Amino acid sequence: MRNSRKVYARPDLCTGCRSCEIACAVEHSASKELLSALFESPPPRYRMDVQAVNGVKLPVNCRHCTEPDCLFACKSGAISKDLKTGEVQINLAKCVGCWMCVMVCPFGAVSPDMDRAKATKCDLCTGSASGPACVQSCPTKALIYGNADEFNAWRQP
Amino acid sequence: MNYVIIGNSAAAVGAIEAIREVDTESSLIVISAEPESAYSRALISYELAGWLPQGANLELRSSSFYKEKNVQPMLGRRAIGLDTTTKVVVLDDGEAVPYDRLLLATGGSPQKTGVPGEEKLGVFGFRTYGDLIAIHQAVKNARQAVVLGGGCIGLQAASGLHHHKVETTIAIASDHPLSQIADAECGDFFQALFEKNGIAVKTGLQPVEFTGADSVEGVRFYDGTSVPAQIVITGKGVAPNVELAQGTLIRVDRGILVNDHMATDEAGIYAAGDVAVTWDRVACQSTINAVWPGAYQQGRVAGFNMIGVQRRYDGSMRLNAAEFFGVPFISMGIVKPKGEGYETHSRMLKEKGLYWKLVFQGNLLVGAVLMGKVEGAGVLSNLMRKRVDVSTIKDDLIAGRSDFARVLPLVKVQSEAFGETEYRELIQ
Numbered sequence: 001m002r003n004s005r006k007v008y009a010r011p012d013l014c015t016g017c018r019s020c021e022i023a024c025a026v027e028h029s030a031s032k033e034l035l036s037a038l039f040e041s042p043p044p045r046y047r048m049d050v051q052a053v054n055g056v057k058l059p060v061n062c063r064h065c066t067e068p069d070c071l072f073a074c075k076s077g078a079i080s081k082d083l084k085t086g087e088v089q090i091n092l093a094k095c096v097g098c099w100m101c102v103m104v105c106p107f108g109a110v111s112p113d114m115d116r117a118k119a120t121k122c123d124l125c126t127g128s129a130s131g132p133a134c135v136q137s138c139p140t141k142a143l144i145y146g147n148a149d150e151f152n153a154w155r156q157p
Numbered sequence: 158m159n160y161v162i163i164g165n166s167a168a169a170v171g172a173i174e175a176i177r178e179v180d181t182e183s184s185l186i187v188i189s190a191e192p193e194s195a196y197s198r199a200l201i202s203y204e205l206a207g208w209l210p211q212g213a214n215l216e217l218r219s220s221s222f223y224k225e226k227n228v229q230p231m232l233g234r235r236a237i238g239l240d241t242t243t244k245v246v247v248l249d250d251g252e253a254v255p256y257d258r259l260l261l262a263t264g265g266s267p268q269k270t271g272v273p274g275e276e277k278l279g280v281f282g283f284r285t286y287g288d289l290i291a292i293h294q295a296v297k298n299a300r301q302a303v304v305l306g307g308g309c310i311g312l313q314a315a316s317g318l319h320h321h322k323v324e325t326t327i328a329i330a331s332d333h334p335l336s337q338i339a340d341a342e343c344g345d346f347f348q349a350l351f352e353k354n355g356i357a358v359k360t361g362l363q364p365v366e367f368t369g370a371d372s373v374e375g376v377r378f379y380d381g382t383s384v385p386a387q388i389v390i391t392g393k394g395v396a397p398n399v400e401l402a403q404g405t406l407i408r409v410d411r412g413i414l415v416n417d418h419m420a421t422d423e424a425g426i427y428a429a430g431d432v433a434v435t436w437d438r439v440a441c442q443s444t445i446n447a448v449w450p451g452a453y454q455q456g457r458v459a460g461f462n463m464i465g466v467q468r469r470y471d472g473s474m475r476l477n478a479a480e481f482f483g484v485p486f487i488s489m490g491i492v493k494p495k496g497e498g499y500e501t502h503s504r505m506l507k508e509k510g511l512y513w514k515l516v517f518q519g520n521l522l523v524g525a526v527l528m529g530k531v532e533g534a535g536v537l538s539n540l541m542r543k544r545v546d547v548s549t550i551k552d553d554l555i556a557g558r559s560d561f562a563r564v565l566p567l568v569k570v571q572s573e574a575f576g577e578t579e580y581r582e583l584i585q
């Protein structure tokens with residue numbers, strides 16, 4: 001799983017503009033268009049959360065953990081990890097909204113979508129040819145989609 | 158090597174998946190008394206209440222699971238004996254299944270109430286797919302039901318019966334619902350919510366008899382009152398299925414005792430899940446934490462150790478999540494502390510349907526209840542599980558701010574507690 005890819009952030013480059021949050025919500029809307037997405041009901045949910053605390057801006061989303069607590073806690077069998085790609089995904093057709101995963105995610109990166117009674121988290125924009133929308137949208141290139149080696153090379157000054 | 162697992166639920170699936178991450182070839186047999194392929198017993202309440210997504214079923218893994226994992230399932234077969242000298246498991250039809258490494262993942266069964274009349278038709282436990290099917294049959298002809306017990310499962314069972322238009326009464330021995338895992342303030346909120354939705358809740362009531370001839374006709378209580386019922390569901394807790402350990406070196410103290418490799422005292426035999434006694438990291442005591450995440454993780458650790466990959470289980474904790482009539486509820490760790498040395502903070506906003514409570518023990522967070530809004534609960538449960546000093550962010554936590562960025566300074570300072578790569582990725 002050394003090659004598994006996910007979204008990594010560099011807080012030192014993040015300005016806290018929240019473009020990633022908007023891009024994420026639009027990508028996960030029904031229409032995939034900003035303007036129409038704004039009026040959708042229930043509203044689309046973003047799965048990237050820029051948290052600003054004590055001057056630090058930290059984009060937080062699913063870490064696709066090596067030992068995913070959410071999967072271990074998932075009593076409906078909705079959460080799985082692909083051992084080749086490392087991706088942790090929620091099968092929404094099986095998710096019952098029991099909030100077990102919400103209760104154990106160390107990063108608070110799985111959130112309860114009360115409107116849809118589903119757990120929601122970063123799905124790495126599977127199915128989108130251009131990759132994760134948050135990465136595309138970041139004006140300061142504070143996000144990358146890559147593997148651990150690429151991330152480490154990128155974050156070394 | 159012959160790997161044998163008795164049980165086919167959370168702990169067993171955890172073990173199967175761990176074993177097959179490393180060893181795809183060795184013989185792996187799964188024995189289960191229940192005939193169904195692995196399903197979620199924790200969802201029978203969701204199924205009864207009509208809460209499953211359309212088209213979804215209770216299957217825990219895909220129908221090709223056993224094939225993909227190269228597992229030989231022996232389902233609908235009960236293990237009745239264990240010979241540790243010849244290393245065989247004896248099944249109810251006399252077949253002997255040899256093992257080199259054995260996992261006891263036999264879980265638990267509903268605790269008997271001890272109330273006379275318990276064997277009558279219409280009195281159900283609520284634990285298995287079989288129970289679910291039987292209750293589905295029973296609701297067709299029942300007008301009234303009584304659910305004994307006001308824990309999460311009792312409340313969910315009542316919601317299920319109510320969904321099937323059965324007039325339902327929840328009878329609780331203590332003075333409010335969820336009394337083991339929430340304060341009266343919070344329990345009373347849910348009681349009112351259930352009553353508002355047409356489910357009667359009676360507190361301070363102990364049953365003394367299930368009345369009726371062959372079939373149950375009602376429940377008589379200590380105070381002399383009776384409630385008519387053609388269905389009774391008992392939710393009095395779970396007793397671990399430890400029978401197989403009898404006559405072996407495996408030590409049993411309520412549940413099966415294991416070390417931090419999930420190994421029992423008998424060579425080559427492991428135990429995991431609702432049948433196993435583990436170290437509760439938060440309450441600092443040995444106990445059975447009969448919850449799904451613990452069962453899966455213990456099974457996983459046992460599985461790795463069975464195949465010779467050393468893994469330590471870092472301990473369990475109590476975790477409960479549920480939702481009643483649209484109000485989510487999470488309770489974890491010690492929420493009703495007894496004795497000195499605890500500091501509690503709680504707040505109820507009734508009109509908004511919000512309640513939260515945090516319990517500290519010195520610089521440690523040891524318990525939390527979240528009602529109405531459960532976002533970020535995992536950040537709190539991890540602070541508990543890791544037993545880190547939270548003194549520098551205590552005020553934030555008390556104010557209800559628990560986004561991960563607030564925890565980040567702790568990750569930096571107490572790095573030995575946050576060794577996982579996922580944390581290292583987030584700090585600079």
Ligand SMILES: Cc1cc2nc3c(=O)[nH]c(=O)nc-3n(C[C@H](O)[C@H](O)[C@H](O)COP(=O)(O)OP(=O)(O)OC[C@H]3O[C@@H](n4cnc5c(N)ncnc54)[C@H](O)[C@@H]3O)c2cc1C
Nearest residue numbers: 164165166167168189190191236263264265430431448449
């Ligand atoms: C209605 C309900 C709701 C729940 N909700 C939640 C929840 O929201 N969150 C949560 O964390 N937990 C919940 N739980 C608890 C959770 O389901 C258990 O913690 C979990 O199932 C434990 O898994 P296990 O593998 O240890 O054992 P079990 O699930 O009890 O499975 C035991 C297995 O062993 C087999 N077995 C037993 N004895 C023998 C034998 N002698 N021979 C052969 N096979 C045998 C059984 O057939 C079964 O396959 C709920 C439980 C119920 C019933």
